[in-house]
Amino acid sequence: MLALVSPALLVILLLIVLPVGWLAWQSIYHDGFTLENYRRVFTEDIYWRSFALTFEISLAVTLIALLLGYPVAYLANSVPKGWSILILSLVVLPFWTSVLVRAYAWLALLQRTGVINQLLRYLDVTSEPLALVHNTFGTVVATVHILLPFMVLPLYATMQKIPNDLMQAGASLGASPSLTFVRVFLPLSLPGVLAGCTMVFVLCLGFYITPELLGGGRTVMVSMLVSRNVELYNQFGAASAVAVVLLASVLLIFAVVSRFISLDRILGQK
Amino acid sequence: MTTKRDFGFGYALLGGSLGLFATTGIAAAAEQITFVSQGGAYQQAQTVAILDPSAKKLGITINQDSIPDAWPAIKTQVGSGKPIWDVVDTPTGYCLRGGEQGLIEKLDFSKIPNAAAMPEAYRNPYSVSYEFYSSVLAYSQKTFPKDAPNSWVDFWDVKKFPGRRALRNHPIATLEAALMADGVAPDKLYPLDVDRAFKKLEEIKPNITVWWTSGAQSAQLLNDGEVDMEMAWNGRVSAVAKEGAKVAFTYNQGILQSTSLCILKGAPNLETAVKFLNEAIDPVHQANLPLNIDYGPGNPKAFDTGVIKPERAAQLPSEPANAAKQALMSYAWWSSPAGEAAEKRWASFMQK
Numbered sequence: 301m302l303a304l305v306s307p308a309l310l311v312i313l314l315l316i317v318l319p320v321g322w323l324a325w326q327s328i329y330h331d332g333f334t335l336e337n338y339r340r341v342f343t344e345d346i347y348w349r350s351f352a353l354t355f356e357i358s359l360a361v362t363l364i365a366l367l368l369g370y371p372v373a374y375l376a377n378s379v380p381k382g383w384s385i386l387i388l389s390l391v392v393l394p395f396w397t398s399v400l401v402r403a404y405a406w407l408a409l410l411q412r413t414g415v416i417n418q419l420l421r422y423l424d425v426t427s428e429p430l431a432l433v434h435n436t437f438g439t440v441v442a443t444v445h446i447l448l449p450f451m452v453l454p455l456y457a458t459m460q461k462i463p464n465d466l467m468q469a470g471a472s473l474g475a476s477p478s479l480t481f482v483r484v485f486l487p488l489s490l491p492g493v494l495a496g497c498t499m500v501f502v503l504c505l506g507f508y509i510t511p512e513l514l515g516g517g518r519t520v521m522v523s524m525l526v527s528r529n530v531e532l533y534n535q536f537g538a539a540s541a542v543a544v545v546l547l548a549s550v551l552l553i554f555a556v557v558s559r560f561i562s563l564d565r566i567l568g569q570k
Numbered sequence: 571m572t573t574k575r576d577f578g579f580g581y582a583l584l585g586g587s588l589g590l591f592a593t594t595g596i597a598a599a600a601e602q603i604t605f606v607s608q609g610g611a612y613q614q615a616q617t618v619a620i621l622d623p624s625a626k627k628l629g630i631t632i633n634q635d636s637i638p639d640a641w642p643a644i645k646t647q648v649g650s651g652k653p654i655w656d657v658v659d660t661p662t663g664y665c666l667r668g669g670e671q672g673l674i675e676k677l678d679f680s681k682i683p684n685a686a687a688m689p690e691a692y693r694n695p696y697s698v699s700y701e702f703y704s705s706v707l708a709y710s711q712k713t714f715p716k717d718a719p720n721s722w723v724d725f726w727d728v729k730k731f732p733g734r735r736a737l738r739n740h741p742i743a744t745l746e747a748a749l750m751a752d753g754v755a756p757d758k759l760y761p762l763d764v765d766r767a768f769k770k771l772e773e774i775k776p777n778i779t780v781w782w783t784s785g786a787q788s789a790q791l792l793n794d795g796e797v798d799m800e801m802a803w804n805g806r807v808s809a810v811a812k813e814g815a816k817v818a819f820t821y822n823q824g825i826l827q828s829t830s831l832c833i834l835k836g837a838p839n840l841e842t843a844v845k846f847l848n849e850a851i852d853p854v855h856q857a858n859l860p861l862n863i864d865y866g867p868g869n870p871k872a873f874d875t876g877v878i879k880p881e882r883a884a885q886l887p888s889e890p891a892n893a894a895k896q897a898l899m900s901y902a903w904w905s906s907p908a909g910e911a912a913e914k915r916w917a918s919f920m921q922k
Contacts, residue, residue: 346921434780517739517782520917520921532913
């Protein structure tokens with residue numbers, strides 16, 4: 301068994317553990333031990349603002365993705381197999397397009413001369429083009445689009461395991477469909493909700509291309525500080541410290557969530 | 571410091587490993603160097619105008635590598651003690667900063683006569699100007715068919731010139747523009763009055779729709795009519811105009827910037843690298859560069875060779891008459907502690 305697993309473990313060691321360790325080391329060692337990089341992260345307010353904004357955006361994206369994703373997963377779960385495959389393929393399809401291309405597609409839709417603004421003006425809904433992009437709004441819209449599958453898939457997997465008999469039992473006892481949903485289905489789907497939300501939230505924390513392209517320069521998320529710090533301080537340590545703090549917050553989130561739901565449920569979607 | 575194309579530094583590591591393959595894959599010729607630039611149409615133009623002719627004349631092999639942002643790779647390569655690259659074409663500020671940090675060789679100008687003949691503002695102890703570009707005021711001719719904005723004072727005047735605006739999300743050249751908008755003459759900018767510049771920027775900030783981060787983005791904004799005027803690099807604007815968009819720019823109060831050639835500390839082929847560096851800034855090779863791309867020669871003597879026709883010269887950022895209208899960027903100032911502090915201040919300005 302160990303012989304079979306060892307190549308995989310070696311790859312993980314070489315490609316994940318060592319680089320991350322090196323990253324952490326650089327953040328505290330530069331011609332001697334130093335906590336200067338961390339002092340900066342914890343005392344200068346640009347870092348606080350960026351972390352706060354990143355968490356706000358991630359929270360908004362997660363909630364919107366949940367509101368949009370839950371009905372989709374529910375529908376996919378309740379229709380015949382052929383239809384559910386179609387729905388899930390539509391959810392997964394955008395995965396085959398690069399994040400960069402999708403960000404530009406949103407630009408074409410949302411900008412001043414974009415499709416949506418043109419349409420609104422044609423229909424006489426607005427007289428001036430709306431500022432839909434180059435701000436936090438545009439960033440959130442595109443990020444929701446990119447992360448939606450990470451919400452739908454765990455939700456669908458959880459819903460699949462809820463036995464249909466339970467719903468029928470509820471109905472036979474006289475409950476209306478909405479009451480069976482609220483009292484039986486919804487509580488049983490909560491592990492999926494938690495799994496999906498954790499995935500989306502954590503992935504969103506590290507988003508880089510989308511805010512960079514659609515944020516108009518004002519939406520400075522943490523990942524952007526990482527790249528900016530390499531340029532600004534001429535050493536990887538300054539950027540590593542930001543990355544380490546971000547990584548630590550992700551691990552903290554997983555630690556908290558794992559008290560409520562087993563981790564392989566989120567990661568392996570069992 | 572400033573790069574014409576901005577990507578993540580993941581590319582740096584990728585570029586580094588590609589370089590490794592490039593140099594090990596080629597059998598040892600008599601003399602060879604590895605030359606690195608930013609790739610794309612720009613490097614293609616250099617190959618035709620400068621690299622191939624130089625290789626032929628010197629009888630050496632020039633292995634090429636390209637990377638959008640060389641700085642992290644320079645640090646990594648020199649830091650490892652065994653650099654693979656010899657000569658790098660990168661924004662002048664990096665050469666200077668690299669020199670100060672011991673990552674770049676100090677040049678012996680007695681071995682580089684072509685550089686010794688150049689004006690002092692075009693070289694420093696670690697590098698020589700290779701090509702020029704300019705951060706100019708570009709505008710839509712649809713919005714401004716006549717009476718177009720012609721200076722940074724106009725750009726700041728939102729009453730006289732209403733419209734959406736974009737600036738680069740970077741202090742370099744932007745602070746210079748702000749000071750010119752506040753009435754500072756282009757040749758009296760340095761040392762920059764950073765407080766005054768940021769104060770002036772606060773004034774225009776509510777009217778800036780986009781703070782762009784990459785050259786491609788600035789081109790897209792202008793091309794799609796997303797903004798009516800912006801600061802952009804001259805080559806990007808002329809490319810958009812060539813595609814048929816109704817856009818134009820002025821060199822008036824442009825900020826003249828350069829990339830320079832420098833040699834990595836401990837470069838594997840130091841002697842050949844110095845020979846190449848001298849050849850690459852030869853006035854005739856340099857004059858051939860703008861025939862292939864919209865960048866100006868780094869060596870001003872190129873304009874005396876007769877290779878560049880007057881009508882072509884008039885379009886180039888470093889042509890003497892155009893250069894006279896612009897501010898020549900002081901990379902020495904930007905590399906100084908005051909410059910670095912100004913760069914750090916930018917992030918908090920953007921977030922407020």
